[in-house]
Amino acid sequence: MSSGKTSIFLLGATGYVGGQILTRLLAHPRTSTFEITVLVRSQEKAKLLESKFDVKAVVGHHGELGKLEQFASQAHVVFSCSDSDDLPMIKAILSGLKNRHATFGDLPIFIHTSGTGVLTDDARGMYATDTIYSDMNVAQIESLPPTALHRNVDLEIVSADQQGYGRAYIILPSTIYGLAKGPLVEAGISNPHSMQIPYIVKASIDRKQAGMVGAGKPIWPNVHIDDVADLYIVLFDAIMTRPDAVAHGREGYYFAENGEHTWYDISKAVGRALVELGVSETDEPTTLSREELIKYFGSEAMGNYGGTNSRCRADRGRSIGWKPKYTTADMLASIKSEVEIFLRKASSA
Incomplete structure (x- = not known):
């Protein structure tokens, strides 16, 4: 041993x-x-x-x-x-x-x-679920x-x-x-970046307007x-x-998990950042087309993943002493810095 x-x-x-x-x-x-x-x-x-x-x-x-x-x-x-x-x-x-x-x-x-x-x-972005x-x-x-x-x-x-x-x-x-x-x-x-939010950010930068799957109604933690x-x-x-x-x-x-958001919430925050950074004239997200889902996510199925529901509660982790500090408000506030980073990368590519 x-x-x-x-x-x-x-x-x-x-x-x-x-x-x-x-x-x-x-x-x-x-x-x-x-x-x-x-x-x-x-x-x-x-x-x-x-x-x-x-x-x-x-x-x-x-x-x-x-x-x-x-x-x-x-x-x-x-x-x-x-x-x-x-x-x-x-x-x-x-x-x-x-x-x-x-x-x-x-x-x-x-x-x-x-x-x-x-x-x-x-859900393909069209509804929220009550199942948690x-x-x-x-x-x-x-x-x-x-x-x-x-x-x-x-x-x-x-x-x-x-x-x-x-x-x-x-x-x-x-x-x-x-x-x-x-x-x-x-x-x-090691890699400093996550995947879900950066995918939306990079797609939105490229199309010069925030994008979302369907109506962005589903909920995730x-x-x-x-x-x-x-x-x-x-x-x-x-x-x-x-x-x-x-x-x-x-x-x-x-x-x-330590909070929930809709996919629309994320795309709206990306839209606000794009307006503030002079990339877009509107902060309102629009629905990604089938062609855009394939272009930005590799396939329609992968793109539609960003329009699913996934709701849960981390009760077991908390029961053994896990105490998460950051909230959904922190998540939304962090998005502008992600947009700035990927804008710099896009401009230097």
Whole structure:
């Protein structure tokens, strides 16, 4: 096994969420007791992580299943913060954890990143739903169809927990916003940007008017990047100090949210920023055409994702001490700075 330190394998260190989790692990009061290994694609970033941050960095990609299985088998804790839909990757990690349990009798910990996309419908921007999911309502979550987004991966992880060779915890962030900060961002290792809001911002800049799917009526929750990263650490600390008191497996779903917005709210905030920055003459969003959905999001289906409902309450995270600070008002106030950043990038392209 190891030298008495807690062995951690983290996927997604160069990403938005994973980079912030790694940042917090490196600043953790017990960081001297951690042995952290990360998987990265870039040899340059691997060298930086090892030389500047004393992190073991393995160069590779998610398709190298044998490598994933190997390093998962060497870890007591695995953080999966990369692709929520890569089932072969997850199966390889779980195989590694199973091998570890069989070899050492260890009960490894698997903390996986899913998303509230699993709750989405086909509203296409035209209506809001009254259905709200609680992560304390196990039956409600288990009613989700296996065809829902991320669901096949989530079910595989829950099954592993039920088989008893590891303890699994699934964190489901909602619309994450805010610029990620810290030494990994400053070193050019991790990504400072989210995805959902920047997609709308970039499309709106290009068309010179805020855009939205349908009428922008559906509702989503939101959470600041700092708050969502804090949830991972609150959960990690609770598992490490009182594992039997922390729900896992079929009860181990943890939503991440601290407020709600409509898609229209986001597009309207983008519109206001475009007017203030002299890009658009009106702050009123207009409906994205089918051609625009394909142009800006890669496909009509991907575009329509920005017109779905996904409502939930993060009751379980709060029950173990998570205290998110940022609100929907903070999310809307943050949008102008995102518009300014992507305007600069567009003008220098």
